[in-house]
Amino acid sequence: MKLINNIINSIRAAANYNPEAESPPQCILWTDKEKLWEKAVEVLKGEMPELLVLGEYKPEVHMGPAIWLRVAISGLIDSYKVPIGKVPVLYLPGVSRQDIRAVESCSEELMPLAELQYRGVIWSQINSRDWTPLAYLKTKKGGLGLNIQQDTQTIEALERALVKLLFEEIDSLKNEYLDKDYFNALLTGGDTIRDVLNWINDPDSFKKSKSDEEWEAFVEICISKFRLNPEQDTIYTAAEKIAWKEPQWDSVWDRFCEAPAKYNAIPQVMRNIIMPLGIEPDRSPQWNDQQENALRKELKLLVGLAEHNARDRIIELEKTHGERRNFVWAASGDAPLAEAMYWLSIIAEHTQKIITGNITEIIKAYEDWGWKVDNAVSRALQLVKKQEDIDAITNAIRSIYISWIDECARNLQKAIATNPIKSVPSEHKPGECILFVDGLRFDMAKQVSENLTALGYDVMYRSRLSELPSLTATCKPALMPIADELIGLEVDNEDFCPVIKESNQKALSQRLESLMNIKGWKVLKHGDYRKEIENNAWLDYSHIDEDGHSLGWRIVQNFSRYIDEVVEKVEILFANGWSRVKILSDHGWLMMPGGLPKVNIAASLVDSKWGRTAAAKPGALLDGNYYQWYWNPNVHFVLAEGAGCYRANTEYTHGGISLQENILLDLLISDPKGNNSALLTITDIVWKGMRCKVAAEGQFEDLRLDIRTKPAMPETSIVMGVKEFPSDGITSVVVDDDIYEGKSAFLVVLDENDKVVYQIATIIGGEQ
Known part of the structure; x- marks a missing residue:
């Protein structure tokens, strides 16, 4: 009670x-x-x-x-x-x-x-x-007979905390010694350490957030427990007590170390005090800053070193600075170079060996370990934000990575020159939806696979080589179920785009979509992912390659978002009734901060020049190896050798032959848990103002209706309350803020485990 x-x-x-x-x-x-x-x-x-x-x-x-x-x-x-x-x-x-x-x-x-x-x-x-409140708490006859201290400070604290005390369970009060600290802690929320950290982090905002009684209680607790008076002492006094390891402050320090991101101003507060001599490094941001500065200088010195010397130096630096990743300064974001050293050391270790052999052997080695080098490059770059740190990491990467991708690319080019790629058409089963992800490189596909597996999906995969050249215009149509309707002309092909057999028209997106429809494939549009009577469907996701050409190496900073969005697309497709989802990509890409090596080619000898590909004019003789165009073996083109690029200062590109551009990972996903979405149909959606009325048919028992801005994210719900479908299958929900009127959102149907089993796009307030 x-x-x-x-x-x-x-x-x-x-x-x-x-x-x-x-x-x-x-x-x-x-x-x-x-x-x-x-x-x-x-x-x-x-x-x-x-x-x-x-x-x-x-x-x-x-x-x-x-x-x-x-x-x-x-x-x-x-x-x-x-x-x-x-x-x-x-x-x-x-x-x-x-x-x-x-x-x-x-x-x-x-x-x-x-x-x-x-x-x-x-x-x-x-x-x-x-x-009196005190008498009621302590008196046994007629009162509660609790164990309460009766000094003036306790009585004052009781008066401040009385309203909060009303809602405490009596059984828990009987097990407590009720003194001023207990009542003050009760008034401030019970988490004194959190309050102390919030005060140090932003003292003005913290005090404004408290009532007079709460602030007074907080001050009393600090005086009693931490020997500090927030009315008289500053946050720097608190920082000094932490640095000096005063025993009562150890719990405050431990809590900060658990979640430093919540208190992002505290490292700077500690920088503004004079650290005691002999302080342990884990409590000194100044020491960590000195180490970061020293490491930054060392990484810049890698420029000009022989590759094997650069690798050895990186491995040595990892041994020196790797321990700092265990300190709070790494978790607070103040040791990005120490964190990046983990990934740089992986690059250094793996690039000691060059991938070579025939095509099968090269693919196998890249599957086993080669992709980890590219992944480590991206991870290292994701960790740095300041330009001076970016420059340091770029120097380190270029010192050991650029020659590795160049030599591996040359080996793959030789292997393909003697054994041209023969694409094996992918088989498509009924009920399968292809999710085409433009530019899903092998290392990114690995992360998608891991995330889907963690969510409980069954994922099968196979490696393959992309068609040539590794450009979307060539490779995407080759993956489509209407590929046999296309051919490559011997003229007017400088864009490497095939044509439709019947009309000799370029195989542009709208024409490809029409052919897909004729073949019985549904091309899904944003927000409408339902499986109806169609046996198969195709869904595009093109953000990766689009962003890569505009962002250069900074595309790596968006990797988490891309991977989350691809995974979300898969979840939505299963929620809308698809039995299998196959993720395919057209090509990967080369990425090098600071730019790939420039390769010169005479503009007068080519009809078109891409980053890594050039279409030679008839009769022109160009340096480099010639390769057959996938769509017409009578058409040849030249590729930049190694990791070279025909355009200067290019950080992101594709179209050539390299491990990163051509070795792809197809994913075939199924849901072992299944879902009942195929047994559910939404038959009607009617908006009346901000109220949405929905009618369902089929199996809707125990299902509930929600509206979200992001269908897979419960926290984006915008309704006043999620509603169950009653026995007649008709329910309604109300959007609780008219700022959403006219904006797009998603109706989602949830099962008893809050899993999305059906989803459809809508416009808040009605279709516009």
Whole structure:
């Protein structure tokens, strides 16, 4: 039982009487000379409809002078009627039992109440004294008999925390020693260490967020527990106590280390104090800064070193600085170079060996370990934000990575020159949806596979080589189920795009879509991913390659978003009834911060020049190896050798032959848990203002309706409440803010485990 309920029961019990010997009391008088219960009464009024308060004339809140109270309990006032079965309770702040006992000396203002002491009862202690909060908590007879300290500071803390105390469980209070620290902690939320950290992190905002009572309680706790007075001491005093390892501050430091991102200003606070001599490095941001500066200089010195020397130096630096990843400064984002060293050391170790052999051997080596080099390059770059750190990491990467991708590319080019690629068409089963991801490189596909597996999906995969050249115009149509309707012309092919056999028209997206429809494939559009009667479907995701050409190496900073969005697409497709999802990509890409090596080619000898590909003019002789165009073996083109690029300062490109551009990972995903979305159909969606009415047919038992801006993210729900489908299959939800009117969102149907089993796009307020 909560304390508030116990107090209410005690007050009401004062009206108990012996019907054989007594008349029922007309009211209960609650005297409170020191007004110690005044704040609690504001809460009690919500739980006790029979409670009236002596004070200014405010009948709307059941408050008024003595004469009004006298009339109110008689039942003659429309604004207040005594609840049936209840005895009116009159709370009298500033009035003691003695004030109304002595009728002859009673003040004129209280005179109307004096007579009620005879027709009513007074809620008081057994010794006839007024109940105070302290007395009620500590007294065994009539009170709770709790273990409470009775010094002045505890009494003051109790008064501040009384309202919060009302909602504490009595059983838990019986197990506590109630002193000033207990009540102050209760008032401040009970998490003193969190409050101290928030104060250090932003003292002004923290104080503004607290009421006067809460701030006073916080100050008292700090004085008592941490020997610090926030009214007199600064946050730098607190930082000094942490640095000096004062015992009572160890818990504060440990909590900061658990979640430093929540307190992002604290590292700078600690930088602004003078650290004691001999301080351990884990508590000194200054030491960490010095180490980062030293590491930055070392990485810049890698420029010009022989590759094997650069690798050895990186491995040495990892041994020196790797330990700093265990310190809080890494978690707080203040040691990005130390964190990046982990990935740089992986690059250094793996690039000691060059991938070579025939095509099968090269693919196998890249599957096993080669892709980890590219992944490590991206991960290292993702960690740095400041330009000086970017420059340092770029120097390190270029010192050991650029020659590795160049040599591996040359080996793959030789292997393909002697054994041209032969694409094996992918088989498509009924109920399968292809999710085409433009530019999904092998290392990114690995992360997608890992994330889907972690979500419980079954993922099968196979490696393959892309068609040549590794450009979307060539490779994407080759993956489509209408590929046999396309051919490559021997002229007018400088863009490496095939044509439709029947019309000789370029195989552009709209024409490809029309062919897909003729073949019985549905090309899904944003927001409409439903499986209806179609056996198969195709869905495009093109952000990766689009962004890569505009962002250069900085595309790596968006990797998490791309991977999350691809995974979300898969989840949505399964939620809409598809039995299998196949992820395919057209090509990968080369990425090098600072630019790939420039390869010169005479513009007069080519019809078109891409980053890594050039279409030679008839009769022109160009340096480099010639390769057959996938769509017409009679058409040849030249590729930049190794990791070279025909355009200067290019950081992201594709179209050539390299491990990163050509070795791809196809993913075939199925859901072992299955879903019941195929048994559900939404038959009608009607908007009336901000209310959406939805009708469903099929299996909708235990299913619920929600509206979200991001279908797979529950936190983006914008309705006042998720609603179940009743037996007639018709339910409605209300969007709780008209700022969403006219914007797109998703109707999602949830099962009993909150999994999305059906989803469809809509416009809030109705289609526009």
